[in-house]
Amino acid sequence: MSQQRSNDSYRMENHLSRWLSLLAAAGGAVFVAGLFFSPHRVWGGYLISMQLVTSLALSGMVFLALLYLARAQWAAPLQGVPEAMARCLPLGFAMGILLLFGLSNLYEWAHPAAVEHDPLLQHKSSFLNATGFSVRLILAFLLWMILGNRLLRFSKERGSQSWPFEGRVLRSSAVFMLVFTVTYSVTSFDWLMSLEPHWFSTIFALYQLAGMGVAGLAVAILLALHLERAGPLKGVLRSEHLHDLGKLLFCMSLFWAYLWYCQYMLIWYVDIPEETAYFVKRQEGAWWLVVRCTLILKWLVPFIVLMPRWSCRKRSVLSRVSVVVLAGHLLDLYSQVGPSVSGGVAIGLWEVGPVVGALAAFAWLCLRHLGQVSHASLDDPRLAHSLHYHTP
Amino acid sequence: MDKLIHPAADAQLIEGNKSLHQVTEDVFQPLERKASPSWWLAFGFASTALAIGLISVVYQIKVGIGTWGLDRTIGWAFDITNFVFWVGIGHAGTLISAVLLLLRQKWRTSINRSAEAMTIFAVICAGIFPLIHMGRPWLFYWVFPYPNTRGSLWVNWRSPLLWDVFAIGTYFTISLVFWYVGLLPDLATARDRARGIRKKIFGFFSLGWTGSARTWVRYEMACLLLAALATPLVVSVHSVVSTDFATANLPGWHTTVFPPYFVIGAIFSGFAMVLSLMLIARKVMGLQDYITMKHISAMCKVIVFTGTIVGSAYATELFMAWYSGNPFEQFAFNNRVFGPMGWSFGIMVLCNVIVPQLLWFKRIRSSIRSIFLITILVNVGMWFERFVIIVSSLHRDFLPSSWSSYRPTWIELGTLLGSFGLFFTLFLLFCRFLPMIAASEVKSVLPKSTACPEAESKKEAA
Numbered sequence: 001m002s003q004q005r006s007n008d009s010y011r012m013e014n015h016l017s018r019w020l021s022l023l024a025a026a027g028g029a030v031f032v033a034g035l036f037f038s039p040h041r042v043w044g045g046y047l048i049s050m051q052l053v054t055s056l057a058l059s060g061m062v063f064l065a066l067l068y069l070a071r072a073q074w075a076a077p078l079q080g081v082p083e084a085m086a087r088c089l090p091l092g093f094a095m096g097i098l099l100l101f102g103l104s105n106l107y108e109w110a111h112p113a114a115v116e117h118d119p120l121l122q123h124k125s126s127f128l129n130a131t132g133f134s135v136r137l138i139l140a141f142l143l144w145m146i147l148g149n150r151l152l153r154f155s156k157e158r159g160s161q162s163w164p165f166e167g168r169v170l171r172s173s174a175v176f177m178l179v180f181t182v183t184y185s186v187t188s189f190d191w192l193m194s195l196e197p198h199w200f201s202t203i204f205a206l207y208q209l210a211g212m213g214v215a216g217l218a219v220a221i222l223l224a225l226h227l228e229r230a231g232p233l234k235g236v237l238r239s240e241h242l243h244d245l246g247k248l249l250f251c252m253s254l255f256w257a258y259l260w261y262c263q264y265m266l267i268w269y270v271d272i273p274e275e276t277a278y279f280v281k282r283q284e285g286a287w288w289l290v291v292r293c294t295l296i297l298k299w300l301v302p303f304i305v306l307m308p309r310w311s312c313r314k315r316s317v318l319s320r321v322s323v324v325v326l327a328g329h330l331l332d333l334y335s336q337v338g339p340s341v342s343g344g345v346a347i348g349l350w351e352v353g354p355v356v357g358a359l360a361a362f363a364w365l366c367l368r369h370l371g372q373v374s375h376a377s378l379d380d381p382r383l384a385h386s387l388h389y390h391t392p
Numbered sequence: 393m394d395k396l397i398h399p400a401a402d403a404q405l406i407e408g409n410k411s412l413h414q415v416t417e418d419v420f421q422p423l424e425r426k427a428s429p430s431w432w433l434a435f436g437f438a439s440t441a442l443a444i445g446l447i448s449v450v451y452q453i454k455v456g457i458g459t460w461g462l463d464r465t466i467g468w469a470f471d472i473t474n475f476v477f478w479v480g481i482g483h484a485g486t487l488i489s490a491v492l493l494l495l496r497q498k499w500r501t502s503i504n505r506s507a508e509a510m511t512i513f514a515v516i517c518a519g520i521f522p523l524i525h526m527g528r529p530w531l532f533y534w535v536f537p538y539p540n541t542r543g544s545l546w547v548n549w550r551s552p553l554l555w556d557v558f559a560i561g562t563y564f565t566i567s568l569v570f571w572y573v574g575l576l577p578d579l580a581t582a583r584d585r586a587r588g589i590r591k592k593i594f595g596f597f598s599l600g601w602t603g604s605a606r607t608w609v610r611y612e613m614a615c616l617l618l619a620a621l622a623t624p625l626v627v628s629v630h631s632v633v634s635t636d637f638a639t640a641n642l643p644g645w646h647t648t649v650f651p652p653y654f655v656i657g658a659i660f661s662g663f664a665m666v667l668s669l670m671l672i673a674r675k676v677m678g679l680q681d682y683i684t685m686k687h688i689s690a691m692c693k694v695i696v697f698t699g700t701i702v703g704s705a706y707a708t709e710l711f712m713a714w715y716s717g718n719p720f721e722q723f724a725f726n727n728r729v730f731g732p733m734g735w736s737f738g739i740m741v742l743c744n745v746i747v748p749q750l751l752w753f754k755r756i757r758s759s760i761r762s763i764f765l766i767t768i769l770v771n772v773g774m775w776f777e778r779f780v781i782i783v784s785s786l787h788r789d790f791l792p793s794s795w796s797s798y799r800p801t802w803i804e805l806g807t808l809l810g811s812f813g814l815f816f817t818l819f820l821l822f823c824r825f826l827p828m829i830a831a832s833e834v835k836s837v838l839p840k841s842t843a844c845p846e847a848e849s850k851k852e853a854a
Binding site: 119120123124127174178181182185189200201202203204205206247254258259262263265266267269270271272274389392 | 494496612616624627631635638639640641646647648649650651652700701704705708709712715716717718752
């Protein structure tokens with residue numbers, strides 16, 4: 001039995017739980033209503049929320065695997081946060097299964113009539129077809145959950161004295177990262193890139209990966225701050241931790257912007273119609289504004305605000321920047337999905353409903369899981385370092 | 393309290409239970425005694441290679457770059473391959489000193505000095521090739537935008553080649569400054585130990601270092617700021633170099649993943665080069681206690697990590713070539729793998745993707761001989777990667793009547809040899825005249841040093 005601190009455990013407050021479940025139910029209701037009134041738009045919103053929830057859960061797993069692989073000690077008391085996020089993956093899986101029923105509302109290649117008259121889609125049809133899409137989606141989720149569960153298993157041993165750094169933990173983390181890299185690339189081609197089935201970009205998977213990192217870190221920061229307010233991390237979460245998390249967020253956001261620029265600049269420079277078509281669509285009408293707002297929220301704001309040392313260490317600043325960045329990430333997903341499902345910019349009930357519902361469901365599940373893992377166990381041999389280190 | 397001590401916290405980075413004085417002796421004595429025969433032997437080889445390179449360069453400048461194996465289809469081959477190869481090698485040093493400093497990786501202290509030196513020398517080697525390719529290297533200053541008397545002749549701001557000038561110029565400057573600032577405390581130690589003219593020279597370059605607390609505070613802040621400035625440069629330089637190709641409308645060159653993929657490949661090749669040289673240097677200079685198996689293993693892990701990413705980039709490129717449905721893309725990649733230059737693609741995949749996977753195994757990671765062999769193969773593979781990208785994409789033009797083949801001339805091979813000669817000559821001179829290990833930084837990671845909080849808490853527990 002691991003030794004527990006008295007205020008170690010976390011319990012979601014009742015009113016919070018009520019609100020979150022209410023929002024999740026409302027989101028579900030909007031989705032069902034949307035199926036009758038505006039199926040294309042609501043499936044678009046649904047794809048965004050499914051991609052978001054899956055990415056958040058996966059970012060928790062990746063964060064965990066990287067902490068193990070790097071033998072990181074600084075984040076020892078925070079490890080419950082990525083673990084709780086990772087445990088939400090089944091929600092993503094359930095949403096993914098449901099997505100399989102909406103393919104024809106989202107993807108041009110899912111219409112046999114469209115494929116018939118399009119030689120390019122015919123060429124791709126051995127990859128872009130409903131069966132292949134479903135098999136790859138299910139296989140990816142199964143691999144993530146099986147390999148991820150092997151990682152999460154170690155969290156029970158986290159508090160014990162003989163906490164193993166070598167061997168099983170490192171192997172499981174490395175295997176997960178290898179499989180994840182390949183599967184996440186393929187699913188990003190499937191879920192998002194094939195929305196524009198004529199377009200292609202080799203940087204696309206990496207771009208999604210960076211976006212996942214940005215969103216995941218933002219959520220992890222918000223959860224850590226919530227845990228501090230609610231008890232378990234009170235007195236444990238130090239400014240050093242926030243500073244490090246803030247720097248990571250800064251770095252991921254910069255990395256994302258770098259990839260955005262690489263993709264845009266190279267396509268703009270070479271100016272081949274089949275490539276520029278993607279960006280031309282996203283510069284027409286109000287899309288121009290959506291893309292600009294994405295860049296401002298997801299890159300410019302964190303870049304300027306998190307540059308000084310003090311702002312990373314200030315809880316109010318860091319939490320606000322995280323919210324802004326998350327909003328930027330949602331807009332980014334919307335600017336990828338929207339143009340191919342709804343034509344013009346339309347942010348209304350059909351888009352917001354599913355996203356809010358999915359986020360609320362994710363938050364509810366994640367907070368539940370946070371109550372089941374131990375935080376800052378005294379037996380964790382890495383705790384001493386985490387409570388003493390300095391960030392210059 | 394004992395269980396609060398993390399198992400890895402008291403892991404020693406430096407072996408042999410050194411005292412602070414012992415570190416000083418180990419690092420500075422090689423500078424003060426006569427060079428060993430093995431150093432002279434190595435120096436002889438390196439300077440001979442350099443001489444061959446010099447002769448080739450003088451000859452080709454005198455006769456013209458018609459002495460190369462280029463033709464109207466293959467306008468870029470060996471020179472640009474070598475340029476990109478050397479710029480890539482120059483990526484490990486700044487990554488080790490800047491990025492690992494920001495990530496608080498203390499193991500970097502034993503290797504950062506010489507890795508940074510290699511960065512600077514590699515960038516010097518890289519710079520030679522565009523200079524030669526100009527044909528009239530004495531007009532090199534035309535690449536800079538300055539108000540001139542040549543009428544409307546102005547640099548082309550839209551050309552990635554001009555971006556190169558700025559990216560590499562900035563990188564070289566910052567790396568040099570970073571390296572020099574890091575050297576200051578050790579230069580002062582060398583000054584304090586020296587006599588006569590050596591004392592004067594080291595004294596001049598140590599900028600009046602006193603070693604007071606105030607000096608140290610400023611020094612550490614300067615290092616931190618320089619690290620933050622240098623970190624984006626690690627990414628920017630090879631991104632810009634990749635745009636030399638990716639902004640061209642040529643299948644095999646124009647692909648959006650090129651900037652990050654070039655950066656990761658550069659780190660991959662840079663670490664391989666640093667590791668191969670370190671394995672020799674620690675043996676020849678007797679630094680086994682400082683560059684331990686722990687350091688070597690850590691570098692191996694970086695190599696297998698980056699190598700795997702490079703492999704996934706190759707796979708993505710091949711998949712996209714098929715997925716795009718673009719006949720030109722498909723032809724270019726089909727030709728790259730199965731065409732007349734397919735052998736070079738084979739070497740590239742074998743050396744960059746398959747061989748480094750051996751480093752997953754601990755047994756391989758603890759055998760110096762296998763590591764050395766792997767790092768050499770990675771260097772070969774990364775050279776071929778640039779060759780594959782450049783030559784195999786060019787040699788099959790859009791018009792079959794323009795198809796061509798490429799074979800390097802002796803002059804080009806001599807120049808390549810010369811660039812290695814220059815690199816090793818500079819590195820050997822560095823080993824001889826400057827402290828190869830950052831003694832002041834190594835002292836801070838000794839278990840006896842109180843600067844380390846883990847050591848402190850251990851003392852308390854005891």
